[in-house]
Amino acid sequence: MRRRVAPYFLLGPGAAWLLLFFVIPLYYLGKLSLNSGVFGSYEFSWHWENYSDALQLYDSQFVRSFVYAGLATLFALLLAYPLAYTIAFKAGRWRNVLLFAVVAPFFTTYLIRTLAWETILSDQSPVVSVLDAVGLAPEGHVLATAGAVIAGLTYNFLPFMVLPIYASLERIDVRLIEAGKDLYASASQTFFRVTLPLSAPGVVAGTLLTFIPASGDYVNAQFLGSANNQMIGNVIQSLYLKQSDYPAAAALSFVLMAAILILVLVYIRFAGSEALMGEEAV
Amino acid sequence: MASEKDPRRITALLAVLVATAALALGLAACGGGSDINGGDTESEEVKLEKKASGDVTISNWPLYIDKQTVPDFEKETGVSVKYIEDVNANEEFFAKMDPLLKQGDSGGRSLFVVTDWMANKMHELGYLQNFDKSALPNFEKNLVSNLREPKYDPNREFSAPWQSGMTGIIVRKDLAPDVKSICDLFDPKYKGKVEMLNELRDTVPLVMKCLGIDPEGASEEDWIKAIDKIKQASESGQIRRFTGNDYGGDLTSGNAVAVIGWSGDAVQLQADNPDIEWRMPTEGCILWSDNMVIPVGAPNPTAAEDFINYVYDPENQAQIEAYVNYVSPVESVKPILLKEEPEIAKNQLIFPSKSFTKNCTIQPSPTSEEEQNLNREFNAVLNG
Numbered sequence: 126m127r128r129r130v131a132p133y134f135l136l137g138p139g140a141a142w143l144l145l146f147f148v149i150p151l152y153y154l155g156k157l158s159l160n161s162g163v164f165g166s167y168e169f170s171w172h173w174e175n176y177s178d179a180l181q182l183y184d185s186q187f188v189r190s191f192v193y194a195g196l197a198t199l200f201a202l203l204l205a206y207p208l209a210y211t212i213a214f215k216a217g218r219w220r221n222v223l224l225f226a227v228v229a230p231f232f233t234t235y236l237i238r239t240l241a242w243e244t245i246l247s248d249q250s251p252v253v254s255v256l257d258a259v260g261l262a263p264e265g266h267v268l269a270t271a272g273a274v275i276a277g278l279t280y281n282f283l284p285f286m287v288l289p290i291y292a293s294l295e296r297i298d299v300r301l302i303e304a305g306k307d308l309y310a311s312a313s314q315t316f317f318r319v320t321l322p323l324s325a326p327g328v329v330a331g332t333l334l335t336f337i338p339a340s341g342d343y344v345n346a347q348f349l350g351s352a353n354n355q356m357i358g359n360v361i362q363s364l365y366l367k368q369s370d371y372p373a374a375a376a377l378s379f380v381l382m383a384a385i386l387i388l389v390l391v392y393i394r395f396a397g398s399e400a401l402m403g404e405e406a407v
Numbered sequence: 408m409a410s411e412k413d414p415r416r417i418t419a420l421l422a423v424l425v426a427t428a429a430l431a432l433g434l435a436a437c438g439g440g441s442d443i444n445g446g447d448t449e450s451e452e453v454k455l456e457k458k459a460s461g462d463v464t465i466s467n468w469p470l471y472i473d474k475q476t477v478p479d480f481e482k483e484t485g486v487s488v489k490y491i492e493d494v495n496a497n498e499e500f501f502a503k504m505d506p507l508l509k510q511g512d513s514g515g516r517s518l519f520v521v522t523d524w525m526a527n528k529m530h531e532l533g534y535l536q537n538f539d540k541s542a543l544p545n546f547e548k549n550l551v552s553n554l555r556e557p558k559y560d561p562n563r564e565f566s567a568p569w570q571s572g573m574t575g576i577i578v579r580k581d582l583a584p585d586v587k588s589i590c591d592l593f594d595p596k597y598k599g600k601v602e603m604l605n606e607l608r609d610t611v612p613l614v615m616k617c618l619g620i621d622p623e624g625a626s627e628e629d630w631i632k633a634i635d636k637i638k639q640a641s642e643s644g645q646i647r648r649f650t651g652n653d654y655g656g657d658l659t660s661g662n663a664v665a666v667i668g669w670s671g672d673a674v675q676l677q678a679d680n681p682d683i684e685w686r687m688p689t690e691g692c693i694l695w696s697d698n699m700v701i702p703v704g705a706p707n708p709t710a711a712e713d714f715i716n717y718v719y720d721p722e723n724q725a726q727i728e729a730y731v732n733y734v735s736p737v738e739s740v741k742p743i744l745l746k747e748e749p750e751i752a753k754n755q756l757i758f759p760s761k762s763f764t765k766n767c768t769i770q771p772s773p774t775s776e777e778e779q780n781l782n783r784e785f786n787a788v789l790n791g
Contacts, residue, residue, distance in 0.1 A: 163779065165505055165532075186790060247660045266599055268662060269647045351648045352641045353791040360790050368782050369502045 158375035167372060175376035183360050183377060187384065190356040193271065194340035197278035198286075201335050202328065204279070205286035209327075210320075212287075213294035227287050235281065239344050242277050243268065246349070269351035277345035282338060286331040293327025294320070329393070337385055357381055459713035464489040464706075466500075466519035468697065471570070473730035480717050486710045496651075497525040504702075508534040513702035517711040524608060524772035526566045526698045527559035531775075535565045536701045542712040543567075545719035549738045554696060557769070566698035567715050568736035573670040573759070573767065574609040575692040577654070580684045583664035588689040589617040592665055593636075598645050602657060602666040603637065605649040607785045609693055610637065610667055612771050616690035622771045630773060630781050638788045649789050658683055670756045671733035685756055691766025696736065732757055 161172035180187075212223045230238055245252055246267045256262045267273050297320065305315035343358030350356075357377065364374035469492040477490050494500045500521065507514045508529070521529065529535050540547060546567055560566045578586050583597060592601045603610045612622035614633040622629075640646045647663055655676050657663035670692075673685035701711050717723055724737040729748050734757060744752035755763050773781050 164502070165509070182787075183790075189791075243656070244660075248662045249660065264599055264644060266647075266662070269599070351644070351791075352646065352789055353644075355790040363786050363790055366499045366502065367496070368779075368786055369498060369505075 154375050157371055158379050160372040164369040175372045179373060179377045179380050186357045186360050190340045193275050194336050196275050197339050198332050198336040200279040201283050201286040205283060205290055209287050209290040209294055212291055227284050239277055239348050243348055246273055268349060271354050273349040274345050274354050277349045278339045278342060282335040285334040289330040290324060290327040293324045297323045340385060459484055459486050459710040461707050462487045463517045463710035464515050466491050466493050466516050468494045471731060473727055476727055484713055494520060497522050508702055511704040513704045517705040517707050518699055518701055520569045520697050520699055522697050523695055523770060526700050530565055534703055536703055537564045539712060543716050545716045549719050551736050551738050554736050566700055568696040569699050570731055570733035571696040571736055572733045573692040573694055575688050576686040577668040577673045578665045578684055578686050579658055579682050581682045586665040587686055589613050593640055597665055599647050600664040601646050602648055602650050602654050602663045603646055604667050605789055608770055608772055612693055613667060622768050627777045634784050641788055674732040674756050693770050694767045695770040
């Protein structure tokens with residue numbers, strides 16, 4: 126008896142929390158998204174046009190969000206994998222220091238970290254002069270361009286990429302890698318046939334943890350972008366706070382959630398499941 | 408059974424769910440608002456009293472009062488003030504207050520400060536109380552003459568100006584010496600170095616002036632024409648970005664060399680950086696006021712009126728003015744400041760002369776029918 130109760134007992138608080146702060150608000154959000162009327166007199170009326178309007182009016186911001194988030198995820202992966210690899214296998218006694226350094230940015234708030242990039246990428250800064258000199262700043266400035274927004278996203282979500290990859294690398298049984306070497310695999314063969322597949326779950330988790338919040342982000346676009354770089358999160362924020370068009374904002378939130386869910390499911394289906402199963406499935 | 412593989416799958420799925428949930432809730436949180444409790448609910452009784460007492464809650468914009476005025480007022484009247492700086496934008500504040508005000512509840516607030524057009528809108532919706540003028544002798548006596556008869560409140564029955572200001576151009580005179588008009592902001596020479604306010608009623612009327620349209624009594628097409636011009640400039644990269652008052656940082660760093668901005672900010676920025684300068688646009692500026700209003704259901708309106716009366720005393724107003732640097736709506740403040748802070752008293756941005764503001768226009772506002780459409784059009788430009 127007691128054994129059967131225990132799991133539910135342990136699940137209870139988390140489930141209650143999710144119900145109260147996720148499922149119930151989601152229900153109201155869904156209801157709101159089907160309202161019609163003007164601010165002050167919104168009424169529930171199965172107004173599905175909110176959804177078609179959302180897609181029609183803001184399709185370019187949707188595409189932009191996923192492109193920016195996708196690029197940020199790619200860059201974060203390219204930066205994070207070698208970093209996590211170094212921390213897991215090569216850092217020795219520096220491991221904890223380096224791990225701390227990865228997490229350290231969280232000691233400052235998200236907003237301040239993003240604003241710091243405003244200073245780093247300011248037009249007169251040395252960083253921008255260098256980029257300009259090598260032709261990477263065609264408009265003469267970096268701030269208020271897509272590049273700045275993507276760079277900000279990459280930076281802000283990098284730890285979410287590093288930590289899961291590190292965790293999966295760190296758990297790898299070193300004897301498997303040694304076995305690869307013993308069987309005359311070259312260093313790169315060992316890496317691509319042993320280490321990388323074994324760390325795939327970390328890569329999948331890291332890409333998801335980066336891509337999902339990045340596609341809904343609006344802080345980076347607001348501070349580092351121009352009007353031409355605003356993402357879907359900015360539109361939702363503006364609809365809620367500036368235009369008080371709650372139904373449209375709610376519908377957009379739902380479309381965003383659905384779109385992310387679909388993208389992620391497709392990703393898990395094609396790249397993810399294979400990676401998750403790894404060599405074991407063969 | 409794939410028992411070995413399952414935990415990993417579950418981990419990944421959990422990651423998806425957690426991240427989706429965090430995203431959804433993060434966005435949902437945008438819509439939230441907070442209620443403020445406080446103040447007496449026995450407003451009827453207090454209203455009958457002659458002398459103010461008890462608690463009063465006042466909502467104002469951030470950094471819009473000096474540190475001393477509230478304690479001084481408390482000492483003089485015995486009223487205990489809860490002063491909160493929770494008005495960040497008219498629309499946002501309205502969205503937060505509307506559900507409450509509709510039910511005759513002010514969320515504990517006895518007084519708050521909103522811009523002309525918002526005061527008008529709230530009055531049209533029946534959300535504001537008329538003043539008891541007999542409780543406001545200072546206001547009756549000291550309100551400056553040019554603000555006595557605004558179109559939306561010709562007898563000043565429900566709105567008392569807190570501060571006024573001008574919207575115009577602020578430049579880096581070392582980097583953009585020849586920007587003198589709104590039209591100059593569209594000069595390709597300054598591509599990517601121009602910023603405009605993300606406020607419909609500040610930016611669009613100024614651009615109308617450049618197009619030769621008189622913003623007063625402009626039609627919906629006139630608004631659209633100006634919005635289209637802004638849109639083109641934004642898409643071409645002429646306009647770097649649209650800002651709130653964070654344009655100050657961009658001017659200081661040189662990221663922007665010419666912006667549409669507010670006069671009070673200009674005073675502050677000029678003081679900190681001699682290269683920054685206000686330019687009265689050759690087409691003229693936009694004149695606006697933020698107003699104290701007493702909402703329906705306000706607890707302790709007597710104390711709120713007492714506060715209005717208090718800040719309309721020139722001595723008390725001078726103290727606020729020396730800190731805030733916008734245009735004071737109170738008569739006879741200038742002579743007081745001439746003695747105490749002559750720099751401020753001589754500043755055209757704080758005490759503008761008639762000739763200085765001769766081309767300026769009182770801030771126009773589209774009708775409520777036009778408003779939704781224009782808001783949508785303008786925000787479509789802001790969001791690219």
